[in-house]
Amino acid sequence: MQESNPLGTHSVCQIALVVDDIRAYAARYARLLGLPMPEIRETATAEHTGIRYRGDPTGARAKLAFFQAGPQLAIELIEPIGGPSIWREHLDAHGPGVHHIAFRVPDMDQVVANLADEDMPVAQSGRFSGGRYAYIDSVAQLGVMLELLANDDQ
């Protein structure tokens, strides 16, 4: 059900950290949370993801690991690899730490337009198997970056 606010939802589905050694961080989170060591996946190549970073194509990829930290929320770990990305930008500027909070949105194009109208433009976007994502440059207004997630079948 779509809500009438700019995001079309109010439910956070992920909190994500960028890290410099995903295997080490994943092992520590697995121990802390009492969850199995997750599979560490690599994002697909740019020809499959169509990744764009601040308007331009990039060869950036990432290693990803997910922990289901309760029914609503996943903790995501991201280790940037390859070319320039908002992940690498954050890691270089701040070191390992929280990078974004994510929301599943009902209508990606509409939400992107809503946020652009409020001076929160897209910083990076791309596709993954079954859906697409957009990172929103919202740090000045909200203190943290947003990620929008949408499934292809929506």
Added chain:
Amino acid sequence: MQESNPLGTHSVCQIALVVDDIRAYAARYARLLGLPMPEIRETATAEHTGIRYRGDPTGARAKLAFFQAGPQLAIELIEPIGGPSIWREHLDAHGPGVHHIAFRVPDMDQVVANLADEDMPVAQSGRFSGGRYAYIDSVAQLGVMLELLANDDQ
């Protein structure tokens, strides 16, 4: 139900940001999330909270605002006021941004001991109406600070 991992739970209940103008941030989050502007509360004085910052008493307080961002998770905004605190430390070092993720723990003393055994000591602690909290210095291991929350009736 208590789990056997160091935290005794794996479910994140809050993500919190420190900010320098809580009214402005709260207004922007309320609009983004489509939620009412929350009440902005101040924490009680040190004689009521018994607040300790890195081992010593402090006169620190904070202005707080909460948004229920889905059934599991609250987004908390914190504006530090008064004396030295981990909130002020973070704001001075990094500016507005994500400060911690919080877990409701089944046994505060046991969890504090478990984490201290893994070189994650308490950075700040205190009481609130109906319960107590401890912030854990976990940034080096986890990339983010943890907050533990426990109700008095547990």
